[in-house]
Amino acid sequence: MHSNSSIYVAGHRGLVGSAIVRALESKGYTNLLLRTSSELDLRNQEAVNDFFKNHAIEYVFLAAAKVGGIVANNNYPAEYIRDNLLIQTNIIDAAYRTGVEKLLFLGSTCIYPKFAPQPLKEEYLLTGSLEPTNEPYAIAKIAGINMCQSYNRQYNTKYISVMPTNLYGPNDNYDLTTSHVLPALIRKFHEAKKNGQPVVEVWGTGQPRREFLHADDLADACLYLMLNYEGSEIVNIGVGDDIPISELAELIKTIVGFEGDIVYNTSVPDGTPRKLVDVTKINGLGWKARIALEDGLRSVYGMFLENELIAKK
Numbered sequence: 001m002h003s004n005s006s007i008y009v010a011g012h013r014g015l016v017g018s019a020i021v022r023a024l025e026s027k028g029y030t031n032l033l034l035r036t037s038s039e040l041d042l043r044n045q046e047a048v049n050d051f052f053k054n055h056a057i058e059y060v061f062l063a064a065a066k067v068g069g070i071v072a073n074n075n076y077p078a079e080y081i082r083d084n085l086l087i088q089t090n091i092i093d094a095a096y097r098t099g100v101e102k103l104l105f106l107g108s109t110c111i112y113p114k115f116a117p118q119p120l121k122e123e124y125l126l127t128g129s130l131e132p133t134n135e136p137y138a139i140a141k142i143a144g145i146n147m148c149q150s151y152n153r154q155y156n157t158k159y160i161s162v163m164p165t166n167l168y169g170p171n172d173n174y175d176l177t178t179s180h181v182l183p184a185l186i187r188k189f190h191e192a193k194k195n196g197q198p199v200v201e202v203w204g205t206g207q208p209r210r211e212f213l214h215a216d217d218l219a220d221a222c223l224y225l226m227l228n229y230e231g232s233e234i235v236n237i238g239v240g241d242d243i244p245i246s247e248l249a250e251l252i253k254t255i256v257g258f259e260g261d262i263v264y265n266t267s268v269p270d271g272t273p274r275k276l277v278d279v280t281k282i283n284g285l286g287w288k289a290r291i292a293l294e295d296g297l298r299s300v301y302g303m304f305l306e307n308e309l310i311a312k313k
């Protein structure tokens with residue numbers, strides 16, 4: 001990949017896509033192709049084919065997807081399987097038909113069996129049943145991985161698939177009905193402090209453990225793998241450490257400065273009890289995460305406050 005290679009970042013306004021754009025720009029890549037979903041609906045095969053035919057795209061970062069937290073996944077299963085299958089199928093096939101040099105597909109650690117041994121090694125894929133709250137999304141992602149591998153095998157393409165753990169960072173989704181736990185708790189504690197509320201509700205039992213990776217670390221890993229990895233086998237991306245949701249809640253509570261209580265709403269599902277990734281493979285390839293959770297949290301809360309000030313002006 002050269003500084004003037006034509007690079008399409010699908011989903012460039014999202015948490016991951018925007019971090020990949022920042023990483024590419026900071027490393028001097030200048031020829032980036034970017035389209036919002038209203039400019040190019042990636043579920044529309046004809047539009048996607050035309051877009052690829054009309055631009056000599058050399059590299060693709062496939063970071064466009066329908067993404068959401070546990071409750072959104074559980075409530076809208078049809079949308080999660082349909083949109084993700086359409087988006088990824090249209091892009092992967094158009095990339096092949098127009099001779100794209102290399103493509104990076106973003107999966108997720110929810111592709112691993114619900115009760116797989118920890119930490120999750122790449123070879124545990126397809127060894128057991130999935131977590132029901134996100135099975136449709138996970139099945140779409142598994143289909144995407146297999147599609148990349150099948151195209152590599154039959155058509156000699158160079159499509160790589162990465163499995164990031166739970167992510168957070170700039171341009172995260174703070175809508176409490178669709179967001180993931182980390183941005184949701186930042187907003188809940190912040191609003192409770194501002195409004196003088198005595199309690200904050202945290203979903204589930206607080207016992208599940210999650211691993212959190214900053215989107216800038218993830219983007220750095222994606223760029224590193226695009227430049228240094230050619231295998232068809234999936235690669236985990238994580239920090240190699242996790243914490244219970246109850247501990248995350250206490251940490252965010254302290255950073256935000258909320259002095260009230262936490263209540264657990266156990267009518268909301270916990271989801272997978274644990275999904276800590278084994279990072280031996282990516283560490284062996286020469287990449288390691290750098291941003292510690294507490295530093296990352298302070299930084300995103302700072303951005304959250306800045307955005308709130310801007311919104312008020």
Ligand SMILES: NC(=O)C1=CN([C@@H]2O[C@H](COP(=O)(O)OP(=O)(O)OC[C@H]3O[C@@H](n4cnc5c(N)ncnc54)[C@H](OP(=O)(O)O)[C@@H]3O)[C@@H](O)[C@H]2O)C=CC1
Binds near residue numbers: 010012035037
């Ligand atoms: N967030 C997380 O914790 C994790 C995310 N991932 C993976 O990373 C990838 C990116 O996720 P993330 O950045 O968090 O998601 P976001 O929701 O932040 O961003 C998704 C992007 O996809 C675009 N998009 C969605 N639907 C369409 C469509 N029909 N046509 C065109 N573009 C569309 C959106 O574009 P627009 O803004 O223009 O509407 C948006 O910018 C996904 O594959 C996800 O599975 C993996 C593990 C964890």
Ligand SMILES: C[C@H]1O[C@H](OP(=O)(O)OP(=O)(O)OC[C@H]2O[C@@H](n3cnc4c(=O)[nH]c(N)nc43)[C@H](O)[C@@H]2O)[C@@H](O)[C@@H](O)C1=O
Binds near residue numbers: 179185245272
């Ligand atoms: C990235 C990943 O993201 C999803 O899986 P998840 O990790 O279960 O996601 P989550 O961040 O929504 O929840 C993590 C844990 O946190 C608890 N929790 C507490 N309080 C809130 C809360 O206020 N909001 C949310 N969303 N969760 C909360 C919640 O009950 C759960 O125990 C899937 O989309 C999956 O497909 C996927 O890939």
